[in-house]
Amino acid sequence: MVGRFGRDESGVFAVLFGLMAIVLIALGGAGVDYVALQQARSRAQVALDAAALALQPQIFKASYDEETVRAQAEAIVLDRIGDARINARVDGIETSIPDGSLYLHAEFTMPTMFVSLVGVPTLGAAVQAKATRKMLELEVAMVLDNSGSMANYNRMTYLKEAARCATRIMFYGEVDDDCDEADDAEAQDNVKIGIVPFTMMVNIGTQFSNATWLDWTGQNSISQLNFDSDDNASTPFAGPVNRKTLFAQTGTSWRGCVEARRAPYDTDDTAPSTTAALFTPMFSPDTASGNYNSYMSDTGGTCQVKTCTEKVVRKNCSYSWWSGWTCSGSTTNTYTKKVGSTTTNPAASCVPANAVVLSGPSTDQNGTTLTTTTTYSLLSERELQERLCKYNGTTVADSKNSGPNAYCPSISVLPLTDNVDNVLARINAMNADGGTNIQQGAMWGFHALSNTEPLTQAAPYSSGAVSKVMILMTDGFNEPDYQRYSDTWNGTGVYYSWGFRKDGRLPDTDGIIGNENEYNAHNSKADMSATMDEKTVATCNNAKAEGIRVYTIGLNPPSQATRDMLESCSSGDGYYFFPEDPSDLVDVFTQIANQLAQLRLAL
Known part of the structure; x- marks a missing residue:
C-alpha cells in the first residue's frame, strides 16, 4: 500500500496549481500594487513640492537650521500624503542662498497587497523637489497726508495704526491678530521703508543743510523772486539772494522745508546737477505790514527811511x-x-x-x-515787501504759522531704511496740521525711491533685484492756499511750495519766472487746484515710467476730480482704494502690505 501511495500521482496537479495560483495572483495583483505605488509617489511629489515652496524662505534667515527644516519638510509630506500606511522620510537637503534655492530629497515606502504573497511586503520610491526664489529688495515709500483734516474723526489715529501694521507685515511677514510681529519672526534685511509726511509742504530734514544740491547762495533764478535791493519795483532784480544769510540775519534757523523746483523738474527726479535743477531752501518772505505773515517792520534793519x-x-x-x-x-x-x-x-x-x-x-x-x-x-506795498535791507539785524519770532518757516511741518521725511524701529517711530510722531499738497508728497516719495540726489538710499532703477513701491494716502484735495487765496498783492496769503500765486511758478508753461500773464490766466482757486492735480498725475506717470508701482488711497475723497486724479496716479486696477470710513484704512494697508510681502520673493 505504501508503494502504491508513493507511485500515485493523482494529487500532484492540485499542489502545483496551488503554488501556481499564488504566483498568478501575485503577478496579476502586481499591477494593482504598481498603480498604488504611482499614486502614492504622485502624492509624495506634490507634498514635497509644497514643503519646498513653504520652507524655501527659511534659508535666508539667520536662525536657519537644517535639521529643523528637514523635520518640518517631513511633517508636511506626511500630512499632505494623508495615509498612515505610508512611511516617508526626507533624507537630503541642499541650499544655495545666492540662487535662493532649497533642494529636498525624500524616500517613502508603502505596504503591498499582492506582491507580498511572493515575499515583497513593501514597495518604495524616491522623490525630489527644488524651490528657487531669489531674494529681492523691497523698497517702499509711504507718502502720508498729515494735513489738518486728518485730525477729524480719528483719521490720524487710524492712519498710524494702518501704517504700523503695514510696516510690520512688510518687515516680518508674519503678524498676530493685533498686527504685532509673531514671536519667532525676524525682520527681513531685504526690506527698506521710507516715510514722507506731507501737508502743504514737505520737510526733508535739517540734516541736509550742508548738501550741495541745496541752493543757499541763490544761483537759481527762483530764489530772487519777492526780493529787491533798490526800492524800485520798475527795475529788474538780478539777485542773488543768499537764504542762509537771511536766516542768520533774522536770528532764525532753517526748519527743513524746500520749495518746488521750477518746471519741469517739479515733476521728475532729474539729478540736481545743474543750476536750474537745484533745490531752493524755503524762506517765506516777510509781507508788507498788515498782510498775512508780516513778521517784521518794513522800515527796520538797515533800510533807509x-x-x-x-x-x-x-x-x-x-x-x-x-x-x-x-x-x-x-x-x-x-x-x-x-x-x-x-x-x-x-x-x-x-x-x-x-x-x-x-x-x-x-x-x-x-x-x-x-x-x-x-x-x-x-514806497509801494510791493517795494516794501521786497526790501532785503529790512532783514539785516532784525530778530524775528519764528513760529509754526508765522516767520521765515511759516507752515513748514514739524515732522520730516524719513529716507529709506531697514531699521523697523525708526520707521515705527516716525509714524508715531506724525500729527495733523496744515493744508494739503498731494503733488509735493508724491514728488518726495519719488525722490525717496531714486538713488540719485537728493535722497540716495535706494537701489538703482536698473537693478533687476529690487521692487520699488509708492503708497500715497490722502483725505483731501490739492489746495493752492487754504488760508487766503485772493490776497491783494501776492495772489495768495501763504507762501507755499511754488511761492506766491503772483510768482507764476505753478502753471509755468513758458519757463519764464515771475510771468504775471500766467498768473492772470490762472486766477481762480479751481484753476490752481486743477494744475496741481495735473502735476500730481505727471509726477506719478514719471515714477511709473521708472518701474515704480504706485498705490493710491483716497479716504472719502472730497470730489470726483480728486478721485479721478488718484485713480490716474495709480498703477491701474487693483492699485487704487477709496475707503469711506477711517477705520477701513487698516484693512486697506494690510491688503497692500500682504501683496508687497510676496514681492520679496520672485519665482
Whole structure:
C-alpha cells in the first residue's frame, strides 16, 4: 500500500496549481500594487513640492537650521500624503542662498497587497523637489497726508495704526491678530521703508543743510523772486539772494522745508546737477505790514527811511456827538519828506498814489484848532515787501504759522531704511496740521525711491533685484492756499511750495519766472487746484515710467476730480482704494502690505 501511495500521482496537479495560483495572483495583483505605488509617489511629489515652496524662505534667515527644516519638510509630506500606511522620510537637503534655492530629497515606502504573497511586503520610491526664489529688495515709500483734516474723526489715529501694521507685515511677514510681529519672526534685511509726511509742504530734514544740491547762495533764478535791493519795483532784480544769510540775519534757523523746483523738474527726479535743477531752501518772505505773515517792520534793519508826512491844520473846529468834528475856518497842508538822513519840506504833496500808511492819522486839539498828522511810505506795498535791507539785524519770532518757516511741518521725511524701529517711530510722531499738497508728497516719495540726489538710499532703477513701491494716502484735495487765496498783492496769503500765486511758478508753461500773464490766466482757486492735480498725475506717470508701482488711497475723497486724479496716479486696477470710513484704512494697508510681502520673493 505504501508503494502504491508513493507511485500515485493523482494529487500532484492540485499542489502545483496551488503554488501556481499564488504566483498568478501575485503577478496579476502586481499591477494593482504598481498603480498604488504611482499614486502614492504622485502624492509624495506634490507634498514635497509644497514643503519646498513653504520652507524655501527659511534659508535666508539667520536662525536657519537644517535639521529643523528637514523635520518640518517631513511633517508636511506626511500630512499632505494623508495615509498612515505610508512611511516617508526626507533624507537630503541642499541650499544655495545666492540662487535662493532649497533642494529636498525624500524616500517613502508603502505596504503591498499582492506582491507580498511572493515575499515583497513593501514597495518604495524616491522623490525630489527644488524651490528657487531669489531674494529681492523691497523698497517702499509711504507718502502720508498729515494735513489738518486728518485730525477729524480719528483719521490720524487710524492712519498710524494702518501704517504700523503695514510696516510690520512688510518687515516680518508674519503678524498676530493685533498686527504685532509673531514671536519667532525676524525682520527681513531685504526690506527698506521710507516715510514722507506731507501737508502743504514737505520737510526733508535739517540734516541736509550742508548738501550741495541745496541752493543757499541763490544761483537759481527762483530764489530772487519777492526780493529787491533798490526800492524800485520798475527795475529788474538780478539777485542773488543768499537764504542762509537771511536766516542768520533774522536770528532764525532753517526748519527743513524746500520749495518746488521750477518746471519741469517739479515733476521728475532729474539729478540736481545743474543750476536750474537745484533745490531752493524755503524762506517765506516777510509781507508788507498788515498782510498775512508780516513778521517784521518794513522800515527796520538797515533800510533807509523813505517817508512823506502830511500835516493838516484846520481852524475854528467844534465837536458834537452827532456829527463829530466840524471846522469852518481855514485848512493848511504841509509836507515833510524824509529820505535817509535828508529831510525836505516840499510845497506840493509828496504823498504817492495808493500810498501805504505807516502811522496815523493822529489828531491833536488845541482850542478850536485841529492838527491831523499822517506818515506815508514813499514806497509801494510791493517795494516794501521786497526790501532785503529790512532783514539785516532784525530778530524775528519764528513760529509754526508765522516767520521765515511759516507752515513748514514739524515732522520730516524719513529716507529709506531697514531699521523697523525708526520707521515705527516716525509714524508715531506724525500729527495733523496744515493744508494739503498731494503733488509735493508724491514728488518726495519719488525722490525717496531714486538713488540719485537728493535722497540716495535706494537701489538703482536698473537693478533687476529690487521692487520699488509708492503708497500715497490722502483725505483731501490739492489746495493752492487754504488760508487766503485772493490776497491783494501776492495772489495768495501763504507762501507755499511754488511761492506766491503772483510768482507764476505753478502753471509755468513758458519757463519764464515771475510771468504775471500766467498768473492772470490762472486766477481762480479751481484753476490752481486743477494744475496741481495735473502735476500730481505727471509726477506719478514719471515714477511709473521708472518701474515704480504706485498705490493710491483716497479716504472719502472730497470730489470726483480728486478721485479721478488718484485713480490716474495709480498703477491701474487693483492699485487704487477709496475707503469711506477711517477705520477701513487698516484693512486697506494690510491688503497692500500682504501683496508687497510676496514681492520679496520672485519665482
